Amino acid sequence: MNSSHPAAVATAAAPVPARPLRARFAATMLAFAALAIVVCILAPLVGTTTISFSRAFDRSIPFQDNVDAQIFFVARLPRVVAGALVGAALAVAGVVFQALLRNPLATPFTLGVSAGASLGAMTVIIFGGFTAVGPWSPVPVASLLGAGAASALVYLLATSPGRVMSTTVLLLAGVTLNAFLSALILFAQYLADFAEVYRAARWLMGDLDVGGFDSILGALPLLIASFVGFATLPSSLNLLSVGADLAASRGVDVARTQQWAFVSASLATGAAVAVAGPIGFIGIIVPHLVRLLVGADHRVLLPASALFGAAFLVLCDLGARTLLAPVEIPVGVVTALIGGPFFLWLLVRHA
């Protein structure tokens, strides 16, 4: 009698028959995983040049003589892997920030994490200095430090020890810090020589041409840590996105959930921006798109967004490197050009 009670729609805590849900969950995940895998397998097969795959995988030819293998393993494969990781990280960070801030307009870049990262990168690009650390070259190192400093600052501004975070304060502090850091970025560019301004502007458009696995390996520990954090969140986020009081009354440790959400999403964003620069649009478009497709339950939404974000960014980068070849289109431009109209179409169709 009570199985179709309206309250069961939004809250995951409501008792729902386990088996059909699990089957639907499995089917949904399978579909999204298949999409991501197909895209990631097909993407490195296409490029600006035609290469021979039998030669690329021929182990009898020394690697240094094998141009086809080099194009496949140095130019294309790292690019696809970077695209998948960055796309997944930004998409999930978008979902988490939207739930944490209870604001559909939130993106991974709303709270100033990427502005901090960008300011760090700009500083090295324009004024030089700085050294490489392990697999990281100087620009990503500075970008990571900037992201860390900015998120620490926002966090300190918005919290007082042992108390629940005020999302309003967090949002206002983050948006203000974002604007402040953006002004500093503009000021740094204004002081710079115009050749450097151009390089800096190019970095801000985002780029996945990583040329090897070094920077990916550098980002991997951070991304793994952030995804471990994400894995603890879905059920609590379902309740939190309805309201902190409701979540607390259902036994959610709100302060802790907020901490994990903020730290994980900031970590994912910082690592993604250090690898590829601030690629826009993924972090707002993909969460909404996937929500329209699978609903608002974070247990489905989080993993589905990760898989869809990966597929989406790899596809956009494929377009970026082939559409106008030999000239490349900045990948951030492609994400906006493809994502914008697609999202509007979906929105109008559902409304």
Added chain:
Amino acid sequence: MAARPSRLIATLGWVLALAVLSGAARSAPAQSAQPASRIVSLVPAVTEILFAVGAGAQVVAVSSFDKFPPAVEKLTRVGALLNPDTERILSLRPNLVIVYGSQADLLAQFKQAGIPVFVYRHGGLSDTLDSITAVGTATGHAAGAATVVAGLRTRLDTLRRRVAGRPKPRTLLVLSREPGTLRGLYASGGIGFLHDLLELAGGSNVFADVREESVQPSQETLLTRRPDVVVELHPRPEMADIADARRAWSPLVSVPAVRFNRVHPLGGAYLVTAGPRLGGAAEAIGRALHPEAFK
């Protein structure tokens, strides 16, 4: 939309400035027949030319990015391409201002104020030689300019003869990249003075077919173009680090330049400044391409 009010304010500012300076402005056209005695240069390349042709003593102010010759250290700074300080430029009462061709607003302003303007345009090697002659004429140092041009020509001809008949290696001329990696890499395309220098120094540009001054190639494009030699031009000398270059290029082992250790980072602003020091830049590139010709 926002541009219009600010332009209005700028125009109003100009009316005021003109009122204050009207005496000086009115007498300016009469002076223009005579060589300029108070020069403001917003273009570092032209500053170098001014000092080389012997007009250094007439220069009263330079751009914020001027570093050469050392004499500019003592001169007033008046901003640069994006942020020229027009008020300060006017207060210096110049009778020749050197601007970039793209500074259209500034050009119009000086025209209104009756201050003669020398418009510098970026181009090929022959444009640089023409600029030297034109700067000499405008500042009353035509003979000095002729000497500089002749000296530069002799130096370039000597280099051309030195490398003549040698095989021309397919060369990638890198204009900038991020330290430690090949990301954000810009290379010279098939036009511009840097391309001209490379061809003159006995190289064959791998991007000669691209009719642009600069190209931003992907790793895949670098692998398919397969340069025999890579020459990197770093305006900041400390960026020309062979260890850093080796590390950055090491993933692309199938590129002949990488395999046979022919990646040459060169450092110094003279390499990329279209002025009298281009002879030295051409020789540095020639030395990297044809070390055996300089024994």
